[in-house]
Amino acid sequence: MGTGIYVHAFRDGDTVPMDAAAVREVLLPYAPYDVPEGEPVEWVRAADGSDADVYLHRGVSFDRPGPGVLDIIAELARRTGAAIVLLADPTVIVTSEEDVRHLPEELRVRAVVVPPAALTGQAIEQVVRPRPEPRRRPMLPPFPYHPDPVATGAVTTADESCACCGHDQGWIYTGPVYGEEEPDGRLCPYCIASGTAAKRHGVFFNEVEAGELPDEAARQICERTPGFVTWQDWGWPEHCGDGAVFLGAAGARELRPHPDALDDLRGRCTEWGWEAEPVERFLAALDKNGQPTAYLFRCRVCGTHLARADFT
Numbered sequence: 646m647g648t649g650i651y652v653h654a655f656r657d658g659d660t661v662p663m664d665a666a667a668v669r670e671v672l673l674p675y676a677p678y679d680v681p682e683g684e685p686v687e688w689v690r691a692a693d694g695s696d697a698d699v700y701l702h703r704g705v706s707f708d709r710p711g712p713g714v715l716d717i718i719a720e721l722a723r724r725t726g727a728a729i730v731l732l733a734d735p736t737v738i739v740t741s742e743e744d745v746r747h748l749p750e751e752l753r754v755r756a757v758v759v760p761p762a763a764l765t766g767q768a769i770e771q772v773v774r775p776r777p778e779p780r781r782r783p784m785l786p787p788f789p790y791h792p793d794p795v796a797t798g799a800v801t802t803a804d805e806s807c808a809c810c811g812h813d814q815g816w817i818y819t820g821p822v823y824g825e826e827e828p829d830g831r832l833c834p835y836c837i838a839s840g841t842a843a844k845r846h847g848v849f850f851n852e853v854e855a856g857e858l859p860d861e862a863a864r865q866i867c868e869r870t871p872g873f874v875t876w877q878d879w880g881w882p883e884h885c886g887d888g889a890v891f892l893g894a895a896g897a898r899e900l901r902p903h904p905d906a907l908d909d910l911r912g913r914c915t916e917w918g919w920e921a922e923p924v925e926r927f928l929a930a931l932d933k934n935g936q937p938t939a940y941l942f943r944c945r946v947c948g949t950h951l952a953r954a955d956f957t
């Protein structure tokens with residue numbers, strides 16, 4: 646379940662405070678800790694082991710409830726007659742037509758009536774997720790120099806035909822394509838991995854600096870490895886006589902566990918004549934999703950982490 650679920654009582658278009666004692670009575674058996682006398686329950690755990698943080702204000706909110714917690718939410722709504730508000734959609738579940746009339750106007754159109762006897766966690770789940778089963782997608786081909794292109798965002802699920810093979814493979818490449826004639830549409834990762842896209846369209850996906858890498862590695866990285874957008878051009882890093890493995894964009898937080906990568910960046914800054922203090926400021930300002938961004942790599946041979954960055 647995505648985000649939060651609220652249980653709220655409504656009267657004449659407004660929320661009314663819920664009876665704290667009644668809420669406590671319903672939730673207390675599910676509290677996995679000793680709740681002090683008179684205090685609201687702040688944490689519940691369901692029979693299936695799923696749990697949620699609970700906040701009592703005018704209504705009761707459940708933070709990221711698991712499947713079993715939905716049953717507790719259903720019970721709370723049944724016992725108090727309050728509405729269940731699903732924040733993501735937003736959708737409201739009430740137990741009678743009468744209750745619909747008490748909702749604020751903008752929520753009335755979103756209301757789903759589920760009679761008390763049918764109001765279970767499963768019923769909530771069905772309202773939230775009426776969507777069909779997600780499509781099963783084939784395994785991605787291996788990319789030795791960019792092993793998890795889904796995590797890095799270079800490949801994403803899509804129901805879309807590949808501009809090279811013409812098939813809807815369930816996955817599509819979203820990264821940069823370099824070359825004189827770009828294909829008319831996006832490419833599937835299989836056509837990238839096999840080298841077909843590079844051969845047929847004369848395109849490549851990553852820049853490497855001449856002479857930095859062994860020829861075979863350079864060819865594989867250029868022609869058969871998903872790329873990623875950088876603001877500046879820097880060649881694909883080399884270590885121990887091979888191209889490094891790209892792990893993803895990184896900010897200061899993502900680099901913290903990898904002092905070797907930070908040292909790599911520090912060394913580069915120093916080579917360019919930066920003073921120590923601006924270097925540390927620069928490293929602290931690195932942002933995975935903003936500017937400046939760093940790119941994390943790992944040596945295929947010795948495991949050392951390396952990093953490159955856009956120096957803007």
Ligand SMILES: [Zn+2]
Pocket residue numbers: 807808809810811812832833834835836
């Ligand atoms: Zn294809």
Ligand SMILES: [Zn+2]
Pocket residue numbers: 884885944945946947948949
């Ligand atoms: Zn190495």
